[in-house]
Amino acid sequence: MNELVIRAKQGDSDAFVELFERHKLALWKAAMAVLDNADDAADALQETAVKAWKAIPLFEGRSAVGTWLTRILLRTCSDVARRRRRETPCSMDDGFFSEAFGAAGEELSSNGRNAVGSVSAVDHDIVLDVRGAVDRLSADDRLLLTFFYVDDYPTRHIAEILNVSEGAVRTRLSRARDRFKALYLGKRQEEVEAV
Template sequence: MVHGSAAGAARPRAGLAELDEKTLVVRAQEGDVRAFEALALRHQATLYRVAVRVLGDPTDAEDALQEALLDAWRRINRFRGDSAFSTWMYRVVTNRCLDMLRRRRPAVPMDEVGDLPEPAPAPGRSPERTAELDAGMAALRAALQALPDELRLCWVLRELEGLGYTEISEITGAGETAVRGRIHRARTRLAAAMRPWR
């Protein structure tokens, strides 16, 4: 991630933070590193969250984001504005995540599968019910990790990030029909894996 030093050397100038995204992109394409840093700062939290959810490991997610930001800086001139800059960045990050998944298969610790929302503790919930919910969330994490990468990626972008089918299609490079099919298959597999927990 883009980290600032105590002296603020990595922080964009105050005026850059107020610029609109198109202006920052043009300035970054002209070689303005600070403009690119401002873009990265705007999107890094969301991109990191996606990387954690896809990779299941915070350290790997940070590595993937760092590499993706370097890739994006090197390729900023290839961004043509056909889609939103955020969509382009999602694509860069998810491609980096998929590359990492292909290289590291199969070992992923099950307790690090991602930050699925935890159920809020209900007042007066019994320890047995709490244990049952914890076991159910662990089963969901395991089922999600067991999905093929392309299915998990589409499911995460749709169900956890709330993106539309068209945007997921732009990010993954798959047609919208393929995206819908992947999400359907992911939902079906997850529902089957979670049947014992209903």
Template sequence: MENLIKKAKLRDADAFTKLMQQQMQNMYKTARAVLYNEEDVADAISDTILACWEKIGQLKQDGYFRTWMTRILVNKCTDIIQKKKQFCLMEDVPEIPSRDNGYEDTEWKEALNMLGERYRLIMILYYVEGFKISEISSILDIAESTVRTRLSRGREKLAEDYRPELRRKQI
């Protein structure tokens, strides 16, 4: 991957295309964790690819390409959400998402979807994408302690939802 990054920085379109193809599944999973609509996911990914191509020269350390790219993707997803909030009318019926094969385990996906976005995105980046806490902190531009707290609270929420006996003991 490092070789492709070096070539892409030299504006080698074929190397950049291969690099993006290698990252496509990771981008899809991350975008799908934030956005529920397939069209929005596709828009976020295509905007990310374009931004990466335009700004790849700004990547300081080749080893952090995936973290850099994911941060761009999360920002593009956030932009889409903000645009939708501006144009969304309260009486609109939300669009039902199409069938998603993005996660192998449907139960895990349903559990994550029950979490709020602030927890869901961090859980996806940590457990599905395999990013370290420091990398998630960099991607989302939040403190590492915040990432750890949200991971912990996300785990607690999942435990409460899947183990009702825990709720009864706390009451």
């Protein structure tokens, strides 16, 4: 175990905060992929930090800290989603795409305008079509695609996080890609037929 983990296990809150901060962006992306709502993702991230702080003395180092934190986050996301389903019938947030892909997504998705001016209208339409297809994917598919394409996690790391075999991850990724492709191409086909 590295020094930060050892210090955090001994109750050093500064060490824990530094550990958590190192993994915060990846955790945020995963929370957005699962919950598709910035407020819910922020709640899940905060709850994950509290749960991890309470559990860090029990951390045995059998997996990487990032893997351990992501597992806590995914269980927390399930809890948050369950609570939200009881509270509100639908999400009011703009969604996964802008949060997961940052400023470029915001520039291209805000009110259908290209705020920067450097992306052509065709590129803008493609981004909106990709966003629409991603938004229609299941949370599991969004999570896998985020881990693999946005966070650049190898399948081995994803397998550790999800506690499944690498083969299962490759199969799930393949199916998620196929579902994304069907949604994306289906949308594009509808536009072609409308012309």
